[in-house]
Amino acid sequence: MKYSFHTNKKMTTLSKPLRNCFYLYGNCYNFKCILQNNQPEPAEWRRTLSTRSDHDVMGRKRILSGMRPTGKLHLGHYTGALENWVERQNELDASGNRMYETYFLIADYHSLTTSLETDDIFSFTIDMVTDWLAAGIDPEKSPIFRQSQVKEHAELFLICSMLITASRLERNPTLKDQVRDLNMAAVSYGHLGYPVLQAADILLYKGNIVPVGEDQLPHVEITREIARRFNKQYQHPLNGDVFEEPEPKITRFSRLAGLDGKMKMSKSLGNTMLLCDSPEDVQNKLRKAVTDTEKIRKNDPGRPEVCTVFSYHQRFSTPDSVAEIERDCRSGALGCVDCKKRCSAAISRELSPILEKRAEYAASPGSVKDILLEGEHYARKAADQTMREVREAMQLG
Numbered sequence: 442m443k444y445s446f447h448t449n450k451k452m453t454t455l456s457k458p459l460r461n462c463f464y465l466y467g468n469c470y471n472f473k474c475i476l477q478n479n480q481p482e483p484a485e486w487r488r489t490l491s492t493r494s495d496h497d498v499m500g501r502k503r504i505l506s507g508m509r510p511t512g513k514l515h516l517g518h519y520t521g522a523l524e525n526w527v528e529r530q531n532e533l534d535a536s537g538n539r540m541y542e543t544y545f546l547i548a549d550y551h552s553l554t555t556s557l558e559t560d561d562i563f564s565f566t567i568d569m570v571t572d573w574l575a576a577g578i579d580p581e582k583s584p585i586f587r588q589s590q591v592k593e594h595a596e597l598f599l600i601c602s603m604l605i606t607a608s609r610l611e612r613n614p615t616l617k618d619q620v621r622d623l624n625m626a627a628v629s630y631g632h633l634g635y636p637v638l639q640a641a642d643i644l645l646y647k648g649n650i651v652p653v654g655e656d657q658l659p660h661v662e663i664t665r666e667i668a669r670r671f672n673k674q675y676q677h678p679l680n681g682d683v684f685e686e687p688e689p690k691i692t693r694f695s696r697l698a699g700l701d702g703k704m705k706m707s708k709s710l711g712n713t714m715l716l717c718d719s720p721e722d723v724q725n726k727l728r729k730a731v732t733d734t735e736k737i738r739k740n741d742p743g744r745p746e747v748c749t750v751f752s753y754h755q756r757f758s759t760p761d762s763v764a765e766i767e768r769d770c771r772s773g774a775l776g777c778v779d780c781k782k783r784c785s786a787a788i789s790r791e792l793s794p795i796l797e798k799r800a801e802y803a804a805s806p807g808s809v810k811d812i813l814l815e816g817e818h819y820a821r822k823a824a825d826q827t828m829r830e831v832r833e834a835m836q837l838g
């Protein structure tokens with residue numbers, strides 16, 4: 442499905458009161474959507490066409506979230522980001538309206554910062570987006586799009602890169618951690634600019650809120666600095682400040698331990714449970730999961746606080762069940778084999794609807810690609826609007 446949008450009046454020619462009217466009464470300006478196959482465009486998107494405001498017609502804040510295309514997602518992605526994305530997407534205010542506009546970005550350019558290998562990038566993208574959709578990301582509510590397919594990301598990245606010093610980027614603690622963790626001998630120019638590209642991603646869609654893990658907080662701070670610097674240097678003739686400084690929002694479960702007991706579940710560490718794992722896979726993987734190493738025999742008293750499986754119970758089992766498991770583990774009444782079986786059942790119960798929905802999308806991979814193409818078409822419109830505003834403020838063109 443393809444859309445083209447037409448307006449009979451250019452935004453740049455409007456006075457401020459009229460411009461405000463545009464947001465409130467978009468139809469006054471004959472805002473038309475012409476559909477090549479005569480189907481209505483998603484109603485949720487229609488309300489959010491203009492990016493000249495930091496809020497849409499409904500006064501909603503905008504959230505931009507993204508992931509690098511790493512293929513099938515694991516439970517760490519789910520609890521650390523995805524379920525939070527779905528919650529924000531579906532959150533309603535007291536009047537029953539959606540609280541946020543949500544945009545979901547596939548950060549494929551960002552993946553080049555740590556690997557130049559691109560053979561699998563498309564299949565990884567499809568696998569990842571299939572997981573997003575299966576977990577509840579709704580393309581009728583939220584555009585889903587690849588960074589590389591919206592050229593304005595690269596354009597705004599270039600402009601943003603002029604607004605921050607190299608020494609500021611070299612001090613970025615996240616970069617230092619990455620260099621240490623990945624044993625990197627040297628850092629590319631693009632890798633140094635990782636947070637600048639992230640800033641361009643956020644500012645391009647005028648994101649007000651950025652859901653992040655704690656390790657990404659310094660990047661949001663860099664985005665805020667770049668937005669401030671731009672507004673100080675350039676003012677739009679009608680709007681004044683072009684960018685609002687986005688606020689970080691720390692996700693509830695930022696980390697899920699790996700099956701091997703390591704702090705973080707990660708593909709590179711080979712300690713993951715996938716979102717698409719069948720109940721048998723879940724059971725088999727959990728059987729090998731690290732528990733309290735001092736609980737050797739079934740009736741030995743255990744220490745749930747050091748046990749990976751217990752941390753999964755805390756996330757996937759009911760509060761009553763968690764309390765019972767904690768008590769029985771400490772007393773020695775519960776053995777690890779039974780405990781793991783209960784944990785597998787709890788995880789599979791939560792994954793069951795996701796697996797079902799995933800199978801539907803996996804049966805027609807073309808539909809996932811169509812969703813991407815639609816999202817990218819929409820994202821380009823929004824990005825173009827911001828870049829026009831940027832160029833007007835900079836008196837370019």
Ligand code: SF4
Pocket residue numbers: 732733736743744745748749750751766770771775776777778780781
């Ligand atoms: S009984 Fe359960 S919580 Fe206790 S150590 Fe074994 S697996 Fe962990």
